[in-house]
Amino acid sequence: MLDTPPARTRTLAARYYTDARILDREKELLLNSWQLAGHAGQLANPGDFITLSLFDQNIFLVKDRAGEIRAFYNVCPHRGHQLVTGSGNKAVLTCPYHAWTFGLDGALRGMQKRGNTDAPDRSTIGLSEIRVDRIVDFLFVNLDPDAQPMAEFAPGLEAQILACVPDLPNLVVEGDAAYGHTYSCKSNWKVMLDNYLECHHCGPAHHSFDDMMDIAQSKFDLHQNYTYQNAPTAMKADNAAFPLDLEHDVTTGQFWFLFPNTIFGQFPGAQGFYASRFDPVTPDLTERESLSLTTAVPTDPDMAERAGLRTKWSTDVVTIEDRDLCENVQKGLHQRGYTQGWYVTDPDAHDISEHAMRHFHDIYLSAMGETE
Numbered sequence: 001m002l003d004t005p006p007a008r009t010r011t012l013a014a015r016y017y018t019d020a021r022i023l024d025r026e027k028e029l030l031l032n033s034w035q036l037a038g039h040a041g042q043l044a045n046p047g048d049f050i051t052l053s054l055f056d057q058n059i060f061l062v063k064d065r066a067g068e069i070r071a072f073y074n075v076c077p078h079r080g081h082q083l084v085t086g087s088g089n090k091a092v093l094t095c096p097y098h099a100w101t102f103g104l105d106g107a108l109r110g111m112q113k114r115g116n117t118d119a120p121d122r123s124t125i126g127l128s129e130i131r132v133d134r135i136v137d138f139l140f141v142n143l144d145p146d147a148q149p150m151a152e153f154a155p156g157l158e159a160q161i162l163a164c165v166p167d168l169p170n171l172v173v174e175g176d177a178a179y180g181h182t183y184s185c186k187s188n189w190k191v192m193l194d195n196y197l198e199c200h201h202c203g204p205a206h207h208s209f210d211d212m213m214d215i216a217q218s219k220f221d222l223h224q225n226y227t228y229q230n231a232p233t234a235m236k237a238d239n240a241a242f243p244l245d246l247e248h249d250v251t252t253g254q255f256w257f258l259f260p261n262t263i264f265g266q267f268p269g270a271q272g273f274y275a276s277r278f279d280p281v282t283p284d285l286t287e288r289e290s291l292s293l294t295t296a297v298p299t300d301p302d303m304a305e306r307a308g309l310r311t312k313w314s315t316d317v318v319t320i321e322d323r324d325l326c327e328n329v330q331k332g333l334h335q336r337g338y339t340q341g342w343y344v345t346d347p348d349a350h351d352i353s354e355h356a357m358r359h360f361h362d363i364y365l366s367a368m369g370e371t372e
């Protein structure tokens with residue numbers, strides 16, 4: 001735990017949220033950091049693959065014959081065609097353009113009629129591999145071949161998550177339907193994370209969430225490259241958000257942020273877990289890509305119904321509330337009358353304190369080579 005709070009009192013200047021030249025620099029920062037790519041449950045069998053794009057970089061992950069999950073740039077080394085699309089299972093990877101084939105380990109296996117051509121030796125050609133690491137079963141990729149392993153970058157994070165959510169390894173991927181679903185927001189990616197990292201706004205802006213939670217007991221802890229929020233509910237089965245089953249449901253929310261753009265959490269309500277990546281599209285547009293997990297077997301006969309009510313509340317209420325706030329702030333950041341704000345921090349009042357957001361900004365400024 002980091003116990004010396006930084007002294008900065010002013011928030012990130014508006015230009016960090018609005019300037020396309022900043023986003024160009026952030027692109028390198030993000031591509032050379034650990035980016036959430038999926039979950040091992042999506043790659044259960046050899047040949048299973050998933051694809052993703054980070055900015056203009058197309059990537060796929062595949063489980064090879066030895067059971068290892070590998071990541072590659074999704075590009076054929078012959079002339080650059082994309083190799084695979086979507087997700088599925090393939091015994092070999094055949095390029096759609098000229099049908100060069102590659103093994104699941106990325107090695108070139110064959111090409112048509114190569115006998116009398118001057119095609120290069122097969123052993124000299126293969127797919128370009130990318131680093132993969134994981135937190136529990138969440139898979140991350142990093143385009144920096146020299147990146148610190150996750151255990152050094154965010155020491156203690158995996159152990160903390162497992163201590164707080166011991167059942168996490170038994171949960172199964174259910175898609176992106178539950179809390180933390182995929183959507184876009186007309187704000188900078190950091191505005192969305194700033195909003196995630198404080199509960200100063202929870203009372204004024206989230207009336208139903210405020211009714212369900214005991215916001216005054218919320219706590220944010222700061223760690224190397226991540227934060228942890230413990231957020232107990234008010235233990236009200238009937239509340240203004242969605243019904244809680246106090247016997248079977250999660251009654252304390254637990255939320256993590258991993259620098260630069262991943263969040264994890266266990267939301268109150270039906271058992272489960274989610275992870276999201278915030279992808280900047282422009283300085284003023286972000287896509288949140290999410291993955292939700294649930295129990296392999298329902299905890300009780302009404303679990304699915306309660307999970308459905310939570311999803312409806314998340315989609316129709318709290319996501320709209322947060323998106324409206326973030327989009328409103330993004331317009332504010334463009335105002336000539338606004339250049340920089342102030343943090344509210346108080347070690348004894350985590351319900352209004354913005355120290356976790358400041359911690360994010362400290363790490364961000366350092367990674368960008370800036371001081372303010």
Ligand code: FES
Pocket residue numbers: 076077078079080081095096097098099100
């Ligand atoms: S570009 Fe893939 S085989 Fe030619």
Ligand SMILES: [Fe+2]
Pocket residue numbers: 195201202206322
């Ligand atoms: Fe919010």
